[in-house]
Amino acid sequence: MSHAFHSSDASALRPSACPGLLRIVPALDGGICRVKLAGGELSAMQALAIANVIDEHASGIVDITNRANLQLRGVKRGHEDALVAALLDAGLGPQNTGHAFADDVRNVMTSPVAGRDANALFDTTVLTRDLLTLLQSDTRFAALSPKFSLMLDGGERLMMLDHPHDIWFSALPHPERSDVLFAFGLAGCPPVVAEHESAFAAVAASDLATFARALVHTFLDLAAPDDTRMRDLLTAHSAQSIVTHAERKSGVHVLRDASIQHWRREPADASRRLGAHRQNDGERRHVGAQPALGRMTSATLRGLAELARGNERATLRMTPWQSVLLTDIDTTNLDATLHTLEALGLATTADHPLTRVIACAGSTGCAKSHADTKADALKLAAHVPDPTQVHLSGCPRSCAAAHRAPYTLLAVADGHYDLYHTHDPRDPNGFGRCIARGLTIDEAADVLQASALPPTDEPFDA
Ligand code: SF4
Secondary structure: OOOOOOOOHHHHHOOOOOOOOOOOEEEOOEEEEEEOOHHHEEOHHHHHHHHHHHHHHOOOEEEEOOOOOEEEEEEOOOOHHHHHHHHHHOOOOHHHOOOHHHHOOOOEEOOOOOOOEOOOOOOOHHHHHHHHHHHHHOHHHHHOOOOOOEEEEOOOOOOOOOOOEEEEEEEEOOOOOOOOEEEEEEEEOOOOOOOOOOOOEEEEHHHHHHHHHHHHHHHHHHOOOOOOOHHHHOOOOOHHHHHHHHHHHHOOOOEOOHHHHHOOOOOOOHHHHOEEEEEOOOOOEEEEEEOHHHEEEHHHHHHHHHHHHHOOOOOEEEOOOOOEEEEEEOHHHHHHHHHHHHHOOOEOOOOOHHHOEEEOOOOOOOOOOOOOHHHHHHHHHOOOOOOOOEEEEOOOOOOOOOOOOOEEEEEEEOOEEEEEEOOOOOOOOOOOEEEEEEEOHHHHHHHHHOOOOOOOOOOOEO
16 A cells, blocks of 8 residues: 655654654664554554564564553664555554644543543543644644643543643533533643642633644744743743733633632542453443563564454553553453453553563663663562562653652663652652662662661762
8 A cells, every 4th residue: 555654754844853653763773663542542453563563674572652652663774664654554653634744743641541430520532532633733733842742631540640741631620610621731730739730720621622722822822943842931931921822812711710729630540550440331341451661572462452352342552651451341351351461471460560660771772771771670670669669761861751750760880770769750850869879780679678768868879
């Protein structure tokens, strides 16, 4: 089949270093191709297509990203066009929009159980699709940084709330209204505790897409040439002036009152990404599982595709915890589904050591890495005390985590790490406080197990 797009199209349009489906970026282990998945969703047919593609044209490995997309690694030189064509044939990529730049537009971050979560205030499924279409079809948005991002939170219990977004919307129960409102803010996350910055204001759900479009246009209207993210714009313009500009542009009525200012979002529960949980129909379950370090082989993908096919109505979704989730599993298939996931090597319970560590590509895949973070994370996992969570990062860019893990091991040399600790997943001071320097993995395991960490504010050298 011939396609309107080729692997060079996106590169020709925009000088970005970020990988996309059309822009395969070189890395130490070969090319990287990033496949954006609307709502993290992948059909069984697409999962099989990717499994075949990575076996033939890449290294047979795919990583789930912290934005619930897929990253195909080790694309072989000379195979780029064939790989792109096969992915487009499977219905992946920007082909339905007619715009190559749509490949670069960031996904809208939603809950992986949108439309299924029993606690949600609003089913964001249709609205997410509308927002993504809007972002991918307005040619002016080709000028946005590929990192410019939106969050749409329906109030689900399983929702990644700690990734900062340029614009976020979060469903808000309002005491005086029967319809659902969406609180919103710029360059941040929905507030959960009193210390968090309040929502700026709110809009009705029916106005959200129009208002979001106006906010993005406002960003482009006001941005200086070097402003790529909303936080840059906020250094020269107040949030008030940005919102007023968007309000005028869209004609949408923005609600500002004390209840919105005082609103705090219900805490989310990341443990619901694992195991089986009852859906909003009271009958079916969503079932989640964690591949080690978010990495899957073609065999794992084929197994997941078979599971999705074998469960009538099931959908397969990637999550921002670099895990997978199947929706709409009938209770009669529950045990078999969990058993198959475990047989594929995926962790389905939070007490599994592999759910305690995340790691970036590391030195086998990335030239910036000071250590083999993937191998070191696997070595460390069994020694991390429950429920501690540890992030191993090859350099300060933190590709594996957009939030702050309680503990971060930042590589400083092969097999050696500085250890950071924070209580705040939104810590504005990077990874938090450095509590030990130059640790080997064995030493890091000892420090983590001693969870009573050194009673000193001074970093020590191991
Ligand atoms: S965090 Fe640094 S070392 Fe790790 S993949 Fe990203 S750029 Fe490479």
